[in-house]
Amino acid sequence: xxxxxxxxxxxxxxxxxxxxxxxxxxxxxxxxxxxxxxxxxxxxxxxxxxxxxxxxxxxxxxxxxxxxxxxxxxxxxxxxxxxxxxxxxxxxxxxxxxxxxxxxxxxxxxxxxxxxxxxxxxxxxxxxxxxxxxxxxxxxxxxxxxxxxxxxxxxxxxxxxxxxxxxx
Numbered sequence: 616x617x618x619x620x621x622x623x624x625x626x627x628x629x630x631x632x633x634x635x636x637x638x639x640x641x642x643x644x645x646x647x648x649x650x651x652x653x654x655x656x657x658x659x660x661x662x663x664x665x666x667x668x669x670x671x672x673x674x675x676x677x678x679x680x681x682x683x684x685x686x687x688x689x690x691x692x693x694x695x696x697x698x699x700x701x702x703x704x705x706x707x708x709x710x711x712x713x714x715x716x717x718x719x720x721x722x723x724x725x726x727x728x729x730x731x732x733x734x735x736x737x738x739x740x741x742x743x744x745x746x747x748x749x750x751x752x753x754x755x756x757x758x759x760x761x762x763x764x765x766x767x768x769x770x771x772x773x774x775x776x777x778x779x780x781x782x783x
Contacts, residue, residue: 634699638691638756645683655740661704707777708744714779730757
């Protein structure tokens with residue numbers, strides 16, 4: 616089994632910038648406190664970048680099935696604005712069990728040069744980054760630079776960015 620360092624050397628990823636952008640999206644339903652939903656989203660951002668990123672969060676007010684207001688939050692951060700630092704922060708705070716789950720079903724989370732995560736919104740509010748497949752989520756799309764394409768290169772990139780190595 617190749618070690619992560621060897622794989623990284625193989626793919627020439629020694630702390631170079633490899634993230635093109637990160638998009639983070641979530642909803643605030645009428646029953647939720649908007650400031651808490653915003654805090655959950657901002658908890659995914661390193662503290663030193665939060666003020667700068669918060670200014671760029673866009674929101675739209677939508678109407679639910681019964682006429683209730685739903686607020687859709689979205690922020691896109693590009694590589695020159697701290698995208699890689701945000702990805703490193705998120706991946707390094709995902710525990711080993713969720714890392715194992717990510718690796719087990721990575722083919723369902725990757726397309727061409729993008730990687731997708733769904734994190735539990737309630738746990739994000741508490742500062743815990745846990746995978747979740749339900750409805751109450753924060754959706755994340757990580758886009759890589761053009762030379763990071765395909766399942767194996769993206770998997771290697773995720774380790775490079777802080778995903779915990781598992782027993783595999």
